[in-house]
Amino acid sequence: MRNYLKVTGWTPVSGGDVAELWSLPGPADEVVLVPMKAGAPDFGKRTQILLADLARVEARDLTAVHDAVATVFNDVTDLRASHPSMSDGSIPLEAGYELFISAKRLRVASAAATIRRQGHFRNFPTRAREQAREVRLGQTRRGSYIVPIISQARSPEDVYSPRQEHIEVGVEETLFDRRVTATMSRALGILEDMAGAEREPTPSEITDSIGEGVSYELCTALSKVVNTDSVRSLDVSFNWSRVAAPPPGTPPRVEFNRAAIDIVDRVSAQLKTRVYTSRHLIYGIVTDLSRHPEDETGRVGVQTLIKRRSRTVWMDLLDSDYHVAVQCHDAGVPVRVQGVLTNPPGGQATMQVDDFGPDPSLPASQAE
Template identity: 80%
Template structure:
C-alpha cells in the first residue's frame, strides 16, 4: 500500500464523498459507513476522529478504496479530497527546451514571482477597479501570504496556486442580518480567483484578435479587472529567454459552483504578449476614476410606497472590519436587493465609496447585483 500521509480531515472526506455521489448509511462519532449507489454496491468506512492513533491508517485504506472505484491513482484521490474546499490555479510555463520537465533557474524564478504578481494584481482589482494602481492596497499585498503553492508538476512546468473557495459551513441563510467575518475572509479568496479568471480571459480575447484593441476596449477591460500590474506580471514570465508560452488553468472547488462567465483555461504565447505589452503601456498612463467594490449581505431595507428609490444597507468588510454601507437604489436594483436579502444571496456593489472613521459609510452605486464570484444565483 502506498504510504501517503492524509492532508485532510473528516469534513473534507465527507464533502468529497457527497459531491461524488456517495451517501451515508450508518455511523457515529468514531466512524461512518458511506455507500455508492450502483450495481457494485460499494461501501467505504470514513474515520471521524482525526486525533485517533489509527486515523491515518483508516484514511489510507479509504483512499485506496476510492482509487479503485474511480480508476484513479491514490495521489490523485488524495489531492482531490485535500482541496475539496479550494480552487486550484495551475500556471504552466512551456517551451520545447523543457521536454525533461525541468526549467532554467532564471525562468523558474520569474514564474514563481509572476504567480505572486498575478495574484496580488487580481486582489487589487477585486477591491477596486483601476488601470494602474501604483500603490497596491494593503489587503491585496496580503494575498501573497495567504494563498498556498502546491507541489510543482511536470507538463512542462506547472506551479499550482491553492486558494480557499468557501468554508465548510453554508455561506448565508435567507434573511441574514449580519455577515460572518471568518466566512467573508474565506470568500475573498474565491472572489480574487474569479477576478483573475475573468481578467485573463478578457486579455486573451484582446490579444487574440486580428487587430489591436481600441482605447474603448482597453477602458472596458479595466472594469473586468485588467490592470497595468496584471499585464506586466504576464509579460515578465513569457519574455524570459526559455519560456515561449504561459497558460493558466482553473480547477474550481467541487463544493462551490464555478463563477459564471469565467474561462477554464487561457494561454499567452509571445505573439499575444506583444499585444499585452501594448495594452500595458496604455494602462500605465491612463487616467481612470477608480471605483470600489464591496461584498456582503443586505441587512437593511427601507422604502415608502411613493419613493423613486429605496434605502439599502449592505454589511461588508472595510479594512477587515465589519461596516454597514448605506446606498440609495433605483427601483430595479432595490427589488434585486430585496430578493438577495430574502434568499440569503451575497451581493457585490460597485461605485464611489466614502467611509470616514466614526461616520456613516456611503456609496454612490453604479452596479448592484448578486455576487458573481460565488456561482449562479
C-alpha cells in the same frame, strides 16, 4: 474525506464514532470504510487503504486522489510554463523565479482589482498585498512545469440565510479569496480574448476591460514569465472547489504564447499611460431597506468589511436596483456594489452607485 465522498456520489450506509461505511451506487456496488478516530493507532493505515480504494474506483493515480481530497475546500489555480526543452519536467532557474514571482503578482493584482477597479495601481491596497501571505503554494508538478496556487473556497450552504441581519467576518474573509480567484479568471479571460482577436483592441475596449479586473500590473505579471528565453507559453487553469460550484462566466483555462503577449504588452502600455477614475467595490449583505411609495429612490444599507472591520454603507438606489436589493435581502444572497465610496473616520459611510447586483463570484444558484 466525508465531504469529498459526498460530492463524488458516495452515500453513508452505516457506522458510528469509530468508522463509517459509504457506498457508491452502480453495477459494481462499491463500499469503502472511512475511519473516524484521528487518534486511533490504525487511522493512518485505514486512511491509506481508503485512498487506494478511491484511486482504484476512479481509475486515477493515488497522488491525484490524495490532492483532490486535501483540496476539497480549496480553489486551485495551476500556472503552467511550457517549452520543448522542459521535457524532463525541469525549468531554468531564471524562468522558475519569474514564474513564482508572477504567481504573487497575479494574485495581488487580482486582489487589488477585487477591491478597486483601476487601470494602474501605483500603490496596492493593503488588503491586496496581504493576499500574498494568505494563499498557499502547492507542490510543483510535472506537466512542463506547474505551480499551484491554493486559496480558500466556501460551500454555498455556509454563506448566508434569508433576511440575514449582519455579516460574518469569517465568512467574508473566505469569500474574499473566492472573489479574488474569480476576478483573476475573468480578467485573464478578457486578455486572452483580446489577444486572440483578428484585430488589435480599441482604446474603448481596453477601458472596458478595467471593469473586469484587467490592470497594468496583471499584464506585466504575464509578460515577465512568457518573455523569458526559456518559456514559450503560460497557461492558467482554474480548478474550482468541489463543494462550491464555479462562478458564472469564468473560463476554466487560459493560455498566452509569445504572440498573445505582444498584444498584452500593448494593452499594458495604454493602461500605464492613461488616467482612469477608480471605482470601489464592496461586497456584503443588504441589512436595511427604506422607501416610501412616492419616492423615486430607496435607501439601502449594505453591511460589508472595510479594512477588515464591519461597516454599513448607505446608498440611494433607483427603482430597478432597489427591487434587486429587496430580492437579495429576502433570499440571503450577498451583493456586489461598485461606485464612489466615501468613508470618513467616525462618520457614515456612503456610496454613489454605478452598478448593483448579486455577487457574481458565487455559484449561479446563490447569485440568482
